[in-house]
Amino acid sequence: MGRSPCCSKVGLRRGPWSTKEDTALTNFIQQNGEGQWRSLPKNAGLLRCGKSCRLRWMNYLRPGIKRGNISQDEEDLIVRLHRLLGNRWSLIAGRLPGRTDNEIKNYWNTHLIKKLNQSGINPKSHKDNLPKTTKKTKKQKKVAAATTTTKKTSTKKIEEKLISNNDINNNNNNDVPKTKVYLPKPIRVSSAFSRTNSYDSLTTGTSSSEGGEAAAAAAEVVSYVPVAWLPEFELEDANYGMVGGGAEDDFLGVGCIFSSDVNMWDKVYDEYLQLL
């Protein structure tokens, strides 16, 4: 259907935000909460489009935002998560409390690509840039062909790619046995959370959704972690499971771990990090 750009209206300001605008936006959101971005500028007396307000709030004004000085630990985590998730910055940001997707994206584009290249690692594939002498297996060739034929990444293709990467990683070290990859069968429990909900928003507890299954599930959400196709992960474990967002056939392998055991997440996440 298409819409005209929301900032195209005559009279709306663009470009860098002034201190006055920041204050007006912050005060309004503190009093009225986030959301309703479309009507927010008018109600807050700002000559900005809603999109611009949302962006400013999410990336700059929101409480708890950390700016600059990305630590070595954070950098390592970004690289590892990027290896697993690709350019899905919001998901990566969800694992780095206080960091925004925009900041991580910028950091990746300005620092990490360079750094990885200098280390001889292809930032896209996370593999060595050095020419390989080892031959690919038939399966790897097939998967590689399948994953490069189209631009859009369907669930199936992501699965294949990750399986492929996993196999290749294992082939780099002949002493390590091939790791079986479990493809989690997501359980769609609640629509209260989208697949892009952040770690922070989920750890704060329940949502405002009415009772029933959704609320029960929401109450049990312990945390949020991309447990995508983790090798040696048994997601059928009775103690925890996954909540996928969106249509099941669109499930991207990233979701909430829910459990009645509040310590479960730490356990799962420790295992997860070891596998990265």
Add this chain to the structure above:
DNA sequence: AAAACATGCAACCGCGAATTC
């Protein structure tokens, strides 16, 4: 000292997904 070039990052844009009506 100044012009040219490089870098970093805030902000914008277009699109698809989700939600509302």
Add this chain to the structure above:
DNA sequence: TGAATTCGCGGTTGCATGTTT
């Protein structure tokens, strides 16, 4: 059920600042 609207994401742009020539 489907059109309209809103939201959120990732890619990209453009400007401010720093560095080199």
